[in-house]
Amino acid sequence: MGERRLQKELMGIYAVWWREFKVFQREKSRIISSIVQPLMWLFLFGSGIGASISVSDVNYRDYIYPGVLTMSVLFGSVFFGLYIVWDRKLDVLKAVLVAPVSRLSIFLGKVLGGCTDVILQVLILFCFSFLFPSVNPWGIPLALLLLLITSIALVSMGLALGSMLESLEGFQVISSFLVFPLFFLSGALFPVDDKLPVWLQGMVKLNPLTYAVDGVRGALLNVQIFPFYVNLSVITIFAIVMFGLGSVLFSRMK
């Protein structure tokens, strides 16, 4: 690839990212709802159960804080990716796809755009961390890194699914049969220990998000089940596989 060619591809990646960022800035209601929902989980659900329960000597509300962060990454990322179904329906993507920019660059621009949205949302949620006494603020950078890798994986997954879907009807199916199970089986709301029934333990351990939740919980609360290197490796491999899969499906999309 010539230097000029590379430069044009980089400009293309930037163009797609720039577009996504503009959209993010304009759709304020989307940002607000993506912040309010996790806060409801933390304060309405977490405070309610936290009144009588604590896990590993941590108040329940604080205990699920890392899990709810991961949840907002999960929802934000997958739905960002799935949004291309809508873009295709409106033919917004058509004009982009005929440009002399490779599909891989367009895909990369989209992934970066999605990650930017999600990480900005997470940063807003981190602003509330002072309300959770057990959270160690020095762990935030590491948690952010883990959530970024998770976001790359999940945006790619959303784009992969979005490339295959023909209509918006598939949204509901993916939401019920993929996104919610991934969330409930991630240990976001309960500890993954021997008290869990065996079948549930197995499913939780197969879910790559479990390792993201555990990693973030380790960074913020110093409570974790798996060693750090296991958590990091699993989500990194997850991200690589999803990025590869997504870029292939996106390139085949017409």
Add this chain to the structure above:
Amino acid sequence: MAIIETKSLTKTYGKIQAVRGIDLNIEKGEIFGLLGPNGAGKTTTIGMLCTIINVTSGSAFIAGCNVIKEPDRVRRKVGIVFQDPTLDTVLTGRENLELHARLYGISAAYRQNRIDEMLELVDLKDRSNDITRTYSGGMRRRLELARGLLHKPAVLFLDEPTLGLDPQTRARTWEYIKKMAKMEQTTVVLTTHYMEEAEQVCDRVGIIDHGRIIAIDAPDNLKESMGGDLVVIRAKDPPVERIKALHYVSTVNFSDGALEVTMKEAHLHLAELLLMLRDVECVEVRVPTLSDVFIKLTGRDIREDGSEDSGSWVDSVARYRQKGN
């Protein structure tokens, strides 16, 4: 050398032959119209030339670049305005052009000047910072024209550029197209089924039906091939054989009390013809239009099979394949 050259360009979807061997030679600077009913293969042909649709067989070159082997180079050389609007309605007019400029690798130093230039050309400068969702249909089309020409393509493809616009806006849109093609010295290839409009705008037209080009020439030449003006007269018992024998008459047809005569220079000879008839009720003289040419060549009206928006099923299949494959 022609700027667009195709040889036996063909596209089949399974058993459906959408385009069956099209040969085209379009010269630099021409405004060329592809005319045909829905499902004739217009959009598929343009799609292949823009490298969006894979070619089944045959060859195509645009500005010397091979459409099949060098899609990336071809993409830099063509601008496209799709049939359905493809503006990003979350972005402003200017942002739409900025996005496009970056995607086409237009350098930062040159970008803003070029965007301003194009916005001025389509009279959208004062609205350029508004979100395009607030634009009218005509404004959106104009912005798409500006976008299509932003990277100075050698060829601009316009697929039904006036579809869905009201008549007044359609007329204005054509004016913009003519003006821009001239200023930018761009070759324009367009499809439309508004025959009257194509007649006024195009230097040459190709009439396409069932995936084949059945006639290709300047609109005036095509109309001349009709054998002159069409005269419709309601009269009793016309002497059909005697009329046929007249040297300026090409065809005569009498049915349901209406006599249809095609003749050269009706304004000179009509009086003589009328003297041969009794009880003339009404006379209508029509200079042939492209629609007449189309009816003569295909045996049907261009808008006969379906409304303007709903493509025939072949087009639908084509569109489905484009998205689903």
